[in-house]
Amino acid sequence: xxxxxxxxxxxxxxxxxxxxxxxxxxxxxxxxxxxxxxxxxxxxxxxxxxxxxxxxxxxxxxxxxxxxxxxxxxxxxxxxxxxxxxxxxxxxxxxxxxxxxxxxxxxxxxxxxxxxxxxxxxxxxxxxxxxxxxxxxxxxxxxxxxxxxxxxxxxxxxxxxxxxxxxxxxxxxxxxxxxxxxxxxxxxxxxxxxxxxxxxxxxxxxxxxxxxxxxxxxxxxxxxxxxxxxxxxxxxxxxxxxxxxxxxxxxxxxxxxxxxxxxxxxxxxxxxxxxxxxxxxxxxxxxxxxxxxxxxxxxxxxxxxxxxxxxxxxxxxxxxxxxxxxxxxxxxxxxxxxxxxxxxxxxxxxxxxxxxxxxxxxxxxxxxxxxxxxxxxxxxxxxxxxxxxxxxxxxxxxxxxxxxxxxxxxxxxxxxxxxxxxxxxxxxxxxxxxxxxxxxxxxxxxxxxxxxxxxxxxxxx
Amino acid sequence: xxxxxxxxxxxxxxxxxxxxxxxxxxxxxxxxxxxxxxxxxxxxxxxxxxxxxxxxxxxxxxxxxxxxxxxxxxxxxxxxxxxxxxxxxxxxxxxxxxxxxxxxxxxxxxxxxxxxxxxxxxxxxxxxxxxxxxxxxxxxxxxxxxxx
Numbered sequence: 001x002x003x004x005x006x007x008x009x010x011x012x013x014x015x016x017x018x019x020x021x022x023x024x025x026x027x028x029x030x031x032x033x034x035x036x037x038x039x040x041x042x043x044x045x046x047x048x049x050x051x052x053x054x055x056x057x058x059x060x061x062x063x064x065x066x067x068x069x070x071x072x073x074x075x076x077x078x079x080x081x082x083x084x085x086x087x088x089x090x091x092x093x094x095x096x097x098x099x100x101x102x103x104x105x106x107x108x109x110x111x112x113x114x115x116x117x118x119x120x121x122x123x124x125x126x127x128x129x130x131x132x133x134x135x136x137x138x139x140x141x142x143x144x145x146x147x148x149x150x151x152x153x154x155x156x157x158x159x160x161x162x163x164x165x166x167x168x169x170x171x172x173x174x175x176x177x178x179x180x181x182x183x184x185x186x187x188x189x190x191x192x193x194x195x196x197x198x199x200x201x202x203x204x205x206x207x208x209x210x211x212x213x214x215x216x217x218x219x220x221x222x223x224x225x226x227x228x229x230x231x232x233x234x235x236x237x238x239x240x241x242x243x244x245x246x247x248x249x250x251x252x253x254x255x256x257x258x259x260x261x262x263x264x265x266x267x268x269x270x271x272x273x274x275x276x277x278x279x280x281x282x283x284x285x286x287x288x289x290x291x292x293x294x295x296x297x298x299x300x301x302x303x304x305x306x307x308x309x310x311x312x313x314x315x316x317x318x319x320x321x322x323x324x325x326x327x328x329x330x331x332x333x334x335x336x337x338x339x340x341x342x343x344x345x346x347x348x349x350x351x352x353x354x355x356x357x358x359x360x361x362x363x364x365x366x367x368x369x370x371x372x373x374x375x376x377x378x379x380x381x382x383x384x385x386x387x388x389x390x391x392x393x394x395x396x397x398x399x400x401x402x403x404x405x406x407x408x409x410x411x412x413x414x415x416x417x418x419x420x421x422x423x424x425x426x427x428x429x430x431x432x433x434x435x436x437x438x439x440x441x442x443x444x445x446x447x448x449x450x451x452x453x454x455x456x457x458x459x460x461x
Numbered sequence: 462x463x464x465x466x467x468x469x470x471x472x473x474x475x476x477x478x479x480x481x482x483x484x485x486x487x488x489x490x491x492x493x494x495x496x497x498x499x500x501x502x503x504x505x506x507x508x509x510x511x512x513x514x515x516x517x518x519x520x521x522x523x524x525x526x527x528x529x530x531x532x533x534x535x536x537x538x539x540x541x542x543x544x545x546x547x548x549x550x551x552x553x554x555x556x557x558x559x560x561x562x563x564x565x566x567x568x569x570x571x572x573x574x575x576x577x578x579x580x581x582x583x584x585x586x587x588x589x590x591x592x593x594x595x596x597x598x599x600x601x602x603x604x605x606x607x608x609x
Contacts (some may be wrong), residue, residue: 271547274572275502278591282508285595289511360503397594423507430503433525 002069024129030110032128033067037087037116037123040064049130052110054103054137072099079112087116087123090121094126097133106136155229155249159188162242175229175251177222188247190220192227207235207243216256217249228253272355279359280305286423304366307333311362324358326351326401330387333362338371338378338385348389351401354457360431364452367424367431368405376406377447384408392453399456407447490603491518495539499530499556501548501571505591509543511572512595516603527551534559542567542605543598544586557583566605570598593594 014020027034031049036042043064047057047425053070060066068076075098087096102108114128149156154170159165164185173179175271176192183191189200195218196203206213214232221227229249236244285299310332330346338344353361365387369378377383389403432439437454496518500506506523513520521539524530526549534542534556542560544553544567560567561583569580572591580588587601 271572273593278572279502279504281592281594282502282504286504286508286511363504427503427507430507430523430525434501434503434506434549436526 009083025151030132033114033128033130035064035114035126035128037126042069052130052132053100053108054106056103058120067100070100070102072101075099083114083126084454090116090118094128102137104137106140108136109130109134129350138249153251155247157183157188157247157249158236158244159247160242160244164188165191166244172249175221175227175249176219188212192221194219207233207245208238211235216252220251226253227251228256276308276359279308283308286427289423303336303370304363306336306361307362307366307369308359311358323352323354324390326353326361329353329358330365333365334369334387337373343378343384345384345386346388348403349385349391350391352390353454357435357454357457360434363431364428367428368450371424371448372407375410377410380410382409383447401452401454401456403452405448405450405452407449410447470604488515488608489517490599491516491606493517493519494541494606495519495537496602497521497530497532497533497537497539497542498569499542499548500545501525502545505545509598512599516599525549527553527555528555534563539560539565541565541602543570543602544568546571546580550596554579557586561584568598568601568605 021032025046025048031047032046032051034044039232041063043066044062045057045060045067050057050060053067071079072104075096079094079096081096082096082157083090085092094112094116096112097109099107099109100318109132111131111133112128113131114126115121117125118126121319149190150169152169153174155175156167156169157165157172158167164187168178168180168183172183176183178191188194194200197215203213212232212234216232217229217231219227219229228251230252231247231249234246236246238244283304284301288297288306291297291300311329326348327346327350334344334346354382369385372378372383372385377385384407386406387403388406392400392402427448431438432452432454435452435454437452440451442449442451485516487520491513492570496513498506498509498513498520500523503525506525509522510523521537523532524533530544530548539551542565544556544560546553546569557567557569564586568586569583569588570591570593571588580586585605587605589598589601
């Protein structure tokens with residue numbers, strides 16, 4: 001008699017242990033069953049058996065009818081024929097592929113094998129095992145995943161260092177403008193003129209060492225337009241000196257651009273605010289010169305700051321570069337100074353004052369108004385001011401504004417000589433220079449006539 | 462057209478006209494010094510001009526655009542300068558280069574503060590962020606003129 005291998009003996013003993021069955025059920029096979037052929041309604045099915053078919057094992061009874069309801073009828077018929085032949089002849093294998101309807105509504109294809117256990121040559125029990133051949137759920141998932149990859153708006157590609165592009169999804173066609181046919185086989189870095197901040201060699205080294213690299217990449221699309229992507233490169237395989245790379249690029253061109261614009265705007269605003277602060281600081285210290293009366297000093301400061309803020313609050317309301325209509329600006333600044341509608345007439349061509357010219361122009365208008373109240377037309381009952389402007393040579397690229405301030409009805413036309421008017425005059429002259437323009441004053445019998453000429457800055461200057 | 466403008470400023474303001482805010486300020490820190498002022502905001506220019514005059518300095522400028530600033534920086538004779546960095550027509554770093562070449566001390570006075578790129582190469586020039594009180598600006602200027 002042939003000696004049985006000691007490990008075989010141990011194996012048989014091990015099989016008597018319930019944990020072995022659990023291992024077979026969960027680790028090696030997709031379900032076990034044990035059928036009472038003398039009492040064929042009864043059949044024990046392992047937990048793994050039901051889980052594979054998509055059911056909770058606790059909900060199922062140990063009855064053959066449980067699976068017989070789920071098997072495809074034609075497959076069940078074939079299995080029954082095999083079963084009968086196997087019972088009659090142990091050499092005929094009980095082994096077939098069958099399909100079950102599953103608990104989640106799909107289909108699972110299973111290789112079902114079994115062995116009849118005979119007593120005195122008569123089959124009394126049968127032991128069987130399930131192995132999954134094909135799970136429709138997995139196949140469905142895979143199909144959907146590849147649909148997702150195809151439909152994704154992100155550019156997804158697979159390529160190798162030596163063989164170029166092997167996969168190129170619809171997103172890649174949209175983001176880069178190259179058709180799949182045109183892209184196949186090409187080196188994507190060359191095709192898209194890729195620019196990595198640290199250089200491609202660095203990226204390649206990271207892929208070799210860590211398997212994955214991510215970051216922003218600058219590329220050009222088919223039309224030569226810049227495309228910025230947030231990219232992930234994943235090393236799929238290394239083979240000899242070749243590497244297969246899976247790459248996903250999200251187009252962030254618009255996002256990065258918006259971020260830049262926002263940063264620029266924030267800086268511009270910061271700069272404008274600090275400049276205005278500097279201007280206000282200057283107003284405070286300048287207004288103090290020669291002014292001994294604190295009440296008057298406070299008034300002078302308040303009046304100038306109000307004019308400035310009136311002009312600039314208009315400029316912040318305008319969406320376009322903080323530009324302001326000249327007429328709105330003039331009335332915002334001059335309204336507080338005259339009591340009567342009749343005292344002031346304002347008219348002129350539509351002129352938009354760019355943000356950079358708002359401060360000096362508002363300062364000029366304010367100083368003129370202050371002067372008129374103190375010494376000029378507005379310190380007399382019948383005094384009037386007319387403010388007119390026109391665009392000179394409007395066909396030229398550089399538009400010139402000619403603005404005239406004419407006071408009438410004041411019989412004492414003087415510059416004022418209490419020491420503060422010197423500052424007003426200086427401020428008007430300097431503001432005119434800031435505008436890139438010139439001022440001409442004419443002291444006539446009926447009052448001051450001042451002409452200011454300055455070029456309008458273009459909005460993006 | 463470029464105009465070179467000198468504002469005489471040797472007149473010390475009479476103390477009687479000074480309001481209490483001015484009490485304790487020092488005058489004459491920059492007596493007899495010629496200072497180039499590059500500043501395109503008229504009000505700020507007028508204020509600094511006055512502050513310089515209070516310190517008995519002679520003001521050259523103010524230059525309110527790059528071309529005048531460059532012309533004055535290259536041709537005028539002066540002891541120090543106050544530079545606004547971003548002015549009409551571009552940035553005043555061109556002017557800073559000229560002053561560095563001529564070995565004339567200067568300071569930056571800017572709303573951009575330290576954020577302007579390329580300031581580090583003018584390591585002798587302090588950066589005064591707007592807004593800064595004019596008398597502090599004068600002290601900074603006086604101290605770089607002393608060490609120069």
